[in-house]
Amino acid sequence: MKEPRSLKDIAKTPGQPLAHIESIEQIPLPPPFDRIDEEPPIRPLSDAAREKYVVLDDTVAVSIQKPASKEEEDRLVQGFLSGLEKLMRREDNWTFLAPFEMSMEHCAHCQTCSEACHIYEESGHNELYRPLYRSEIVRRIYFKYIKKASPAVHGDIDLNWEVVARLIELSYRCNVCRRCAQTCPIGVDNALLSREIRKIASQEMGIAPRELHEDGSVLQLKAGSSTGMTPMVVKDNIEFIDEDTSERTGIEIETPWDIEGADILLIHNAGEIMAWPENPGAFATIFEAAGLSWTLSSEIAAYDAINYGVWYDDVQFARVAVKHAQAAKKLGVKRIVLGECGHAHKALTVIADKILTGDLNIPRESSMTVLLDIVRSGKVKFDPSRNDFPVTLHDPCNMVRLMGIVAPQREILKAILPPGRFREMAPHGVENYCCGGGSGFAIMSGHNFADWRHHLTGRRKFRQILEAFQDEPMDREHPKYVCAPCSNCKGQIRDILAYYDAFEKAGIYYGGLVELMVNAMVDSQPGFIDWEWH
């Protein structure tokens, strides 16, 4: 393992990676994946990528091109300092000034946060991945180069273009799951500092991963969805999903579009429509069976609940949130309900709470509570014996640790699973671990980034999943279900299960919550969950 020996190393060894992880040195996974020598290694970064982009470690997330001139080098440094200064201005950063300043001023550098970080832990305690490593560098830059304070008081650090570029890359080695912040005895949030670094890069320097910006929030605002689906295409796709779902369940459904005055505007993560069509199909089936007044919207951006700005850019965040609210206002719905997407939950319900006012301030609610209402109402009958397989629950950080929606999904599972089939992960609830796809990672796979996240960010969750099923025969003949009521988490879990071939070797499958509900619906034909599709 290679790792930086000190904070100052961030400015040294130009062009060379600061860290390297050998998969053989990682902590072995539980059986049947406990042969560390049989694990696929992290594929090396291509020579072309090393040549062209700033290299921090084994991978590249942001693809920052190496500057070609002294002017470009200076522009990186000046842009970063300018952005850092703006983060401390009320006008430019009222959105996060208080939490940012608090975390800049009061860290005691006690390293309590390190042990809480799944990336640091699974890296074998590589110094580069400490939550404090990146945040302390940005603190020292701030105090030395903006505040002109003595390094004797706040610590010393050198600053050059490579430090800036590496720091931006390093801000994308954090899932922003805020598990570290949860353990801080003072209330400092080093995960927030990752996000604030990303904001400097995006909002001031125009630097962000393509998957989040050009192919993410920009595409959503332009075409309507980061999937590229236009309103016409999304309607076609939903029509196909309705037909397919009706065929599978034996219950005729037709998803309502643009119904004015409906009680609920349901917004899915459009990734569900593309990658997991059974999820929107299941929602339509359950909502129709329960007799809810609901609709989807075909307005630009309003049929895709994602809001990638929540990971890297306050302005892009606000733009998308406003679009969502405007669509709801136009239809005159009474409430917006978020489908199974954790970051969309947090973005529109909690963070946008201090942006939306007046007639845009339409109440927002989790689908978890709406689904629980349906279960409690008795309007839909469930046969738990149809879900007679082991199930564990992944807690999406955004929905659970950051919103406090913990109990509804568990109460639903209790109602639709036979006794003894549910098992919790350890730890779970608000102390859960991130799936590894948080803060945009689930959709970032450029270069060899997917390999890196499988080995570092997603490994703890995979370990938890395996541990949860250790009392079961770990083979394909005994199917097991990881319930992940979040689209991004599902994407990450899908990827890591595929990476380790976990369905073939251990019978581990994954899906959402609402699919399990339809699978147990008495009025539906049995077998809604398609185990062969994985």
Place this chain on the structure above:
Amino acid sequence: MAVLPYIVTYACLAVFVVAVIARVIKWSTLPMHLRWELYPVAHEGGGRAAYGGSYLEESKWWTKPRQVSLLGELKVMIPEIALLVALREHNRKLWTRSFPFHFGLYLVGASTAWMILAGVLAAVFPGIAPGLALVTRIAIPIVGGLGLVLGLVGAIGLFLRRRSRELRDYTAPADLFNLVFFVIAFGCALATFALIDRDFAIVSGFVANLSTFRLVALPGQGMALLLPVLSVILLAVLAAYIPLTHMSHFIGKYFAYHSIRWLDKPNLQGGDEERVINELLQQPITWAAPHIQGDGKKTWLDAATEEKKS
């Protein structure tokens, strides 16, 4: 010279009070920020705080009265302040140093508070002065003495911990200076207690005089005078110094918890927060990236609502 310790202490107390007030004003006047809470939220009612649940677990939560529990908040805050529960839970190695350090500070602070109170009460009600003096003679050597010992041991432990391989690189010279300052001030005070002022009579007399503005010279000569004077001055300067540094986290922590981590109050339609938000949205931005082009005239509202196609 006799009034020197009094003047220094008054000056230091003034600095302490002003610095604390300045910090409180600073943190309490920062603009409203976007919600960034972290669960569990201690004041959440309905039994939900126990597992980290929130009012967002309720269907149509905005139509239902919020259940907020002050008791629940106190049940978390008091053990956290007194015992540093979060540190004990998540960093036991540091807690074994930090807890005695902080608890020692509390005991020294409590002893000082008692001596101030006793001094004022004795001046106002001379009849109870002997009783107050008796309590001081019995309790303060135990409470204050224990506080000094714990604080000194904790400060030394923290200093050594900061020199460990794990923390060394994250330690600025000022961090070490701060701990050395504690060691010297507490060490000096402890030496005064152990060698000269076993029953805290000199120090409690000084504090009583200080509280009643009677600038009477401290008793004794030579080392018997120098050590108490030095202790008083060092402790006073330390008290003034703390809120000027990042050790002011005793103030910051309150706001970190109450104004950020546990700030879950929703902005309801037509509620009092909407006016503030609308004002904040009118603030100009200068973010320079091509997709924003903040020119100092464009507001947050402009940026959030403009049609951007690239």
